[in-house]
Amino acid sequence: MLIGTLEDWDDREVSAAEVMGQIRQLMAGIPNVRAIPVMRSTIGGRSEAPMQFVLGGGSFDQLVAWADVIAKQARDNPGLRDVDIDFNQNQPQLEITIDRERAQELGISAEEIGATLETMLGGVTDTTFMERGEEYDVFLRAREDDFTSAVDLASLYVHSHTSVHPLIVMFTVPLGICGALFGLYLSGETLNIFSQLAMIMLIGLSAKNGILIVEFINQLRDQGWTFNEAVLEASALRLRPILMTALTTVVGAIPLLLASGAGSEFRFSIGVVVFAGVTVSSLLTLFVVPAMYSLMARRTTSPDHVSRQLEKLLTQ
Incomplete structure (x- = not known):
């Protein structure tokens, strides 16, 4: 979460709503990032969306189905923005079984295989770089198009080096x-x-x-x-x-x-x-x-x- 403070009314020519619109356009071009600008409440307390719906149902599948319907209708309304569902389903998982005997024959440990999978699929922060006095993290990860199914893991290689x-x-x-x-x-x-x-x-x-x-x-x-x-x-x-x-x-x-x-x-x-x-x-x-x-x-x-x-x- 990032908190920004605007300049005084007399020192700027745009309103807070216009600034939020500019931020929304800038953040929309960043991949894998969902940014929702919210204006701080003027009477204290935490900032929340001005309109919220709470759904109840018999099962999670039913709730997700109705939430999708409501969200689609809300996004079609030009008067509503930043429509979001705060229910997150479990991420898809893939169970990998390592052939330890074959890995031992090749001189590769299970830790090295796990570290390679973590880097290629999940991503790691490998190093940093400086730009105009600011330090930024370098996030290393494979392209999503390279690993879209379990079959693509066959092209993943581990190289093991000795110290x-x-x-x-x-x-x-x-x-x-x-x-x-x-x-x-x-x-x-x-x-x-x-x-x-x-x-x-x-x-x-x-x-x-x-x-x-x-x-x-x-x-x-x-x-x-x-x-x-x-x-x-x-x-x-x-x-x-x-x-x-x-x-x-x-x-x-x-x-x-x-x-x-x-x-x-x-x-x-x-x-x-x-x-x-x-x-x-x-x-x-x-x-x-x-x-x-x-x-x-x-x-x-x-x-x-x-x-x-x-x-x-x-x-x-």
């Missing part, structure tokens, strides 16, 4: 931090605000190398490579791009190390963190990430494994 792969990527962050601290120790620098800011930038640079290796391993596994072959091939093919990006970053930090003049001590702290952190992180990532992937992700499936299994089942 092991992001965890492996996060192992690159301590490598970069340790390298940066080692560089500060050798250079005699302190952990000041500038070196801390450089470490924040270093986290992104370090994680990038891990993402390159893990993502390429998953792509090879999706193509049918065995686990060990995918790990070895991805590590070898990603060696050159990782070394090239690390070399360009390290060379770019050299002017900060050689800086002189006012403020050079601050630039030197940033240069030490970037130079030492990227060097150590890039070299160790080439060995640590493949090793951790072999230890932690051996029991996981490739990202497209569930999709391939579903396609195979649908073609049978």
